[in-house]
Each structure stands twice: as C-alpha cells, then as structure tokens.
Amino acid sequence: MADNFDPANVLIKAEQLRNSLSPAFRDDIVQSIYSEAEQIAKRSVRSTSQKSVDFDQRVDQIVTSPIFGLPIMLSLLALIIWITVSGANVVSAWISNILFPIGAWGSQLFTQVGIPWYITGFLWDGIYRAMAWIVAVMLPPMAIFFPSFTLLEDLGYLPRVAFNLDWLYKKAGAHGKQSLTMAMGFGCNAAGIISTRIIDSPRERLIAILTNNFVPCNGRFPTLIMLSTVFVAASFSPVWTSIIAATSVVGVVLIGVIFTLVVSWGLSQTILKGQASAFTLELPPYRRPNVMRILYTSLVDRTIFVLGRALQTAAPAGAAIWLLANINVAGTSLATHTANFLQPFGYALGLDGVILLAYIIAIPANEIVVPTMMMMYLGAGSMVDGPGSNEGIRSLLMNQNGWTMLTAINLMLFALLHNPCGTTILTIYHETKSVKWAVWSVVITLGSAIGVTFITATVARLLGWG
Amino acid sequence: MNISLVLLATVLLIAILVPRYGLLATFSAMRQRLQKELTEDALKFLIERQYLGNNPSIESLAGKLHLSHTKASQLVGQMESQGLLAMKGLQLTLTPAGEQLGLRVIRAHRLWEKYLADEAKMPLHRIHREAHRLEHNTTSDQLNRMEAEMGFPVRDPHGDPIPNISGKIVETEKMPATEWPQAKTARIIEIEDEPQIAYQQIVATGLRLGMHVRILDRTKDSVVIGDGINEYRLAPIIAANIQVAPVSEDAEIAATHPTLAQLKPRQVAKIVSLDETVQGFTRRRFLDLGLTPGAEIYPELENFFGEPRAYRIRGTLIALRKNQAEQIKVTLQETI
Incomplete structure (x- = not known):
C-alpha cells in the first residue's frame, strides 16, 4: 500500500489515466465551466425586457443590408475624413500662430545676445521649426480623427464593418478586421499598426501590418488634397473644383485599397503562406458611448503616443533639413547638390530631384514633405509654406520648376505608396519584434511606389504625354 | 617591410583566429552542428526501423541520409565510440543511450509539427521540412514548455504518436487502409509523412486526419475510399500509408x-x-x-x-x- 504514495508511481498513474482520456476531454472541461456559469447566471441575473435585443437586431438588419450597408459605411468614413480635414485646418492655424511666433522670438533673442547665426539657425529654424510644424500639422487631425473613430468603435458599429467586408479579405487571404485597422490607418499608420492587435491570428496580423501603409494617413492627406485641388481640379470649371478635387482624392484612396488587397493576396500566397486561420468576430450589442473613456483612449493612448514618437524623429530631421539648406559647397547649398544628384532618378519616376530629396528628409514624418519642397523651390533656408493661392503654387511649380500634369499625378501615387514614415517603421519593429518585418514593410511599399511611378512615367512618355 | 601589409596580415589573422567569432571558430562550430544533425537524423532513422522490427545495415543508413558508404561508416564508427549504437554483425543496433537520444529527436520533430500545424497554421505539406530544420536546435526545456502549452498532445498532425518526456510512446490499435474490411466505417488516424510524394498525393485528394471513411472498392490497382460525399481513388501502394482505426459509436452518430x-x-x-x-x-x-x-x-x-x-x-x-x-x-x- 505504501508504495502507492511514491511520487513516481503517482506520475506514472497520472500518465496512464491521461492516455485513457478521450481526445475531447478539453471540450468537456470547458463545457462544464460554461454550464456552471450558466446556472449561476440563471440564479442571479434577471432580464427585464427583450427590447434592447430587438433594437439591436433591427439596426443590424439595416447596417448589414445589401442596399444600405455599403453606402452607410462609405458615407461615415467620408464624413469622418471631411470633419478631420476641414476642422484640422482651423486648429492648425491657431497652433501655428502660437508656436511660430515663439520660434521667431527665440531666434531674435539669441541674435540679440550675440549667439552666432549658425547656432541660432540650427536650433530655432532647424530643430524647433520642424517640431513646431509637426505639432501644428499632426496634432489637430489626430485629435479630431481618433475620438470620432473611437466613438464608432464604442457604439459597436465597427465590428459590423468587418462583418460586411470580410468576403473581400477572405479572398485576399486576410482577416475581415483588417478593414478596421485600415480605417485606423487614415488617422495614422502607426496607430493603425498598433490596432492590428485586434487580429488574433499571427499570420493575418502580419499581413495587416505590412499593408497598412497603403492607406494614406493624415500626414499625407494634405499633399493629396493640395495636388488634386491645384492640378487635377484646376483643369475644370470653378464650379466643379471641390467636387473634382474630392473625387480624385477618393480615387487615390481607392487605388490604395486595391493595392492593400492585391498585396495582401500576394503575401498570403508567398512569404506568409498558410491556411486561413480562425475567423471569429464578436458583434457586441450597441451601447451608449462613454465620452470620458473615448477621450481618454483616443487622446492619451493614440494621439499623445503617436505624437511623442513623431517628435522624437522630427528633431533630427529638422536639424538635417537646416544643415542641408545652409551648408554651401561651391556656392550652392548641399540640398541643391543632392537634388541635382537625384534628378535623373527622379525624372525616371516622373518626379524630380527635389521631390525625392523631400521624401528622403521627410522619412521621420510625412507632414514636412510639402514645406520642404516649397523651401527648395523658393530657395529659402528653412521650411516654409508655399505661395498663398492655388494659382501661385501652380505657377511656381509648373512655370518655374518644370512640373507637368504627369509630375502631379505621379507625386500623388508616390505619396500614396511610398515607404512608411520613421514612426511607423519603428512601430512595426516594436509590434513584430523583428527587424526582418520592418525591412519587408519598406521593401514592399517602396518597391510598389518606384515600380508604379516608373511604369506610369514611361507609358505616359511613350504616348507623348507629360 | 610595408607597414600596411603588416596591418592587413594582422587584421586577417585576427579575423581567422579570434575565439567564438573568428572564421576558424565559426567554421568548426558549423561542422559540429552538421555532425550533430547527421547523428540525430541517423538515430531517428534507426528508431523508426526498430519499430518496424528490423535492424538496418550501413548501406540502408547511407541511402537514407544521402551519404557515401565511406562517410556512413565514419559516422557509424563515431556513434559507436559515443556509445550510441552497436554493430551486431552487419546490423546496427541502438544502445539504450542512443535510443533515448533518438526518441528525444523524434519528440522534438513531432512536437514541432504539431505546433506548426495547429498554432502557426502552416500548410500541412510544409510542416515536415520546417520541423526537420527546427528539431536539432531545440532544448529539452523548450520542448517541455511547448508540450505543456499545447496541452500535452498525444499525436502529431500526421497521427504519429509523440513520445512523452521520458521517451515513452503510447501506441494505439491501427491498420493500413488497404487491410480494413469493406463497408465498415473507420477513422483515419495516421497519414505517414514519408515518403513525401505519397503524403502529398494523399493530402492533395482531400483526405484528412480524423475523417470518417469507408472502403468502397478494392482491386489490384486501386483502392476507393469514400467519406459519404466524395470518393477518393488511390493506388494500393499509396493507400497503405493511411492508417485507420475503428470508430466509436458516439463518433459514428456524430458524423451523421x-x-x-x-x-x-x-x-x-x-x-x-x-x-x-x-x-x-x-x-x-x-x-x-x-x-x-x-x-x-x-x-x-x-x-x-x-x-x-x-x-x-x-x-x-x-x-x-x-x-x-x-x-x-x-x-x-x-x-x-
């Protein structure tokens, strides 16, 4: 009897018993937990009415219906983007009016004290200006976009979007929830990549991470809007301007969505090959949103987090921009030398050297692409706004710097497809814990950007257009 | 003598001789790794053959590992001196130590296959190669943790039993599909992953592990297996790689x-x-x-x-x- 209590025998006995279990014993355990929970719930929870369930069902019938489902979804997205873009302009102007005078005042103070111009310029026109620019341009759209997006999330509407669109993503070998991470990407790709945590299978999550950048973020929207207003819409009568501009932005966004799906499909056929794993999607009941929580999660978790990372990368970028523009070799600035060096490559892509230089400098944050370009075209020593009017920008670019319609269209394509910004690359690294995937994300996006612009430029030129 | 030449020579020498990171160290580490992999593959092969009840010769080992006869003899000699196997006449027999180590490799292989198929969701036809790569570089500790995390699985995705921590294999009743009586429902419990060609052919037809099937027809050059909806026609030599077992009554009812x-x-x-x-x-x-x-x-x-x-x-x-x-x-x- 005594040797029955020998630990070794107990282990052997346990092993034997385990092997005699039916393979489904785990199901039985979970089932018993559930039935226990059900009994407790039955004893202690009383439901007063069936009303809310009926309401949910009626709403669900509408938002997932074949007639209203898609239009509701698109108009909500368009509404949020419209509110963001138009509202952000106002707030951006306020912030600029506070931050830029501080910069001017600071550099004036430095000059009065007698600090050499290059230190003043480096600190105030370089680093401070870039950081102020980022805050002014990046903070307002994020502070508007994220709360409105979180509102939809809190309402319980977003899972219905994933439900409606899953068939598309299934075809691409991806997860329906990727549509939500993409929508988040409109606000900021780094935030979009963090939001892929909602996708619980690793393969589909990686696909969502690697393709998120094909959705243009807030930082890239101004470029797209400026180009479509100044170039595409300008060829039409003034009555149509805003509609044509909006349509062409939507067109670019659609190209981005198509790219996302095609690249997702390509990835799921090649480097991320695998079976479609569990697609399970909870459609929670509709809830009254909790305003305080919305503000907290969207502002603290998302906005401040992204802005913090952006500022870290903006400071060195500002320094680099200022140095490039202010160090002269043989009478011309380093920036001009670099732009001239990049010119042939830029031309092959239907762009020019200045644009490529702006994109290289703007790797930390895409918001500074346009100001950097304007600085170069105007020959200024620090980032500046362009000419105030659309006609002014048009004549500066077309008449003085050799832009054509092809340049504008290819720049839109390049802005849509090119590599993620520094913040996003860093986030991809943090989320995947792998240098390999961070590098892949750059290779995939930059490869498509170069490939597409090269093809359009070559075809357009062969047709004698541009 | 030219100073830069001396510098270059010094740098080169350092690059070659530095312990751990030098070329020499890297090269010998690589050789050791290859040797270890070869030994482990040999052990795995010997165990599999022992289960079938025969002790292979050096020739069959050489064939399996794609080695020349000389190389295979060298390997056997080395393994003998490590106390992993013994020669009995022309037959290779594993010592208890060799069997223990071999079972550990099999355990690593099958746990990895289970992990890749069920957790990483890798397509079935790729897991064998991937597991083969990973099995040599996994510590026992990692294996135990993997096993616990997956809930101590008993079988790999091909239906092969996974040896437990003490190297024990729990065998269950089974027979090749070619011997199963017609018109009785059976459950596919194993699809042998070697030879690869046979495995891929079976998987390509759509037959899967756990499927409930019946043998519909059996002739000299084909076996027809049905699952109630589709019919699968296989050559007998391929069908022999499918192992089946009786179905419990509950499961048979569930299938309907x-x-x-x-x-x-x-x-x-x-x-x-x-x-x-x-x-x-x-x-x-x-x-x-x-x-x-x-x-x-x-x-x-x-x-x-x-x-x-x-x-x-x-x-x-x-x-x-x-x-x-x-x-x-x-x-x-x-x-x-």
Missing part, C-alpha cells in the same frame, strides 16, 4: 449530424461536437467563445455576400466563415 453551415436562417439547433480536425488555436478560440457541446445556437444575421454569417449563442452574436461553420456539428431543435 448536419453542420452549422447547413442551418436555415433562425433555425435553432444544439451543438453536438466540434470536428476532430479542428485543433490547437482554432479549437481553443471556438471553446472560448462558448461554442461548446450542448449550447443552443441559431443563425441570426446573413451577409449579402453569403459569408460570414452571424450566429446567436448564449446571448452574444458571433460571426463565423462558412468553412468554420462546417466544422461544427449540430442537431436540430424546433424553430422559434
């Missing part, structure tokens, strides 16, 4: 049940069981969401593209794709 995907809108049903082929990550997910046997469920929300469909279960609404709904067996209840 409709699946969740077949329910009409708002048709109430009770879950009977989850398909046996659903393992690992997906199964846990199902159970977490409350898709447990006995639960009441009905399709509530249709998608205008056919799938996914949302089901009401325990008061919550959960959307599933069609191929997942097909993995859940139900019995019909009366409609609400």
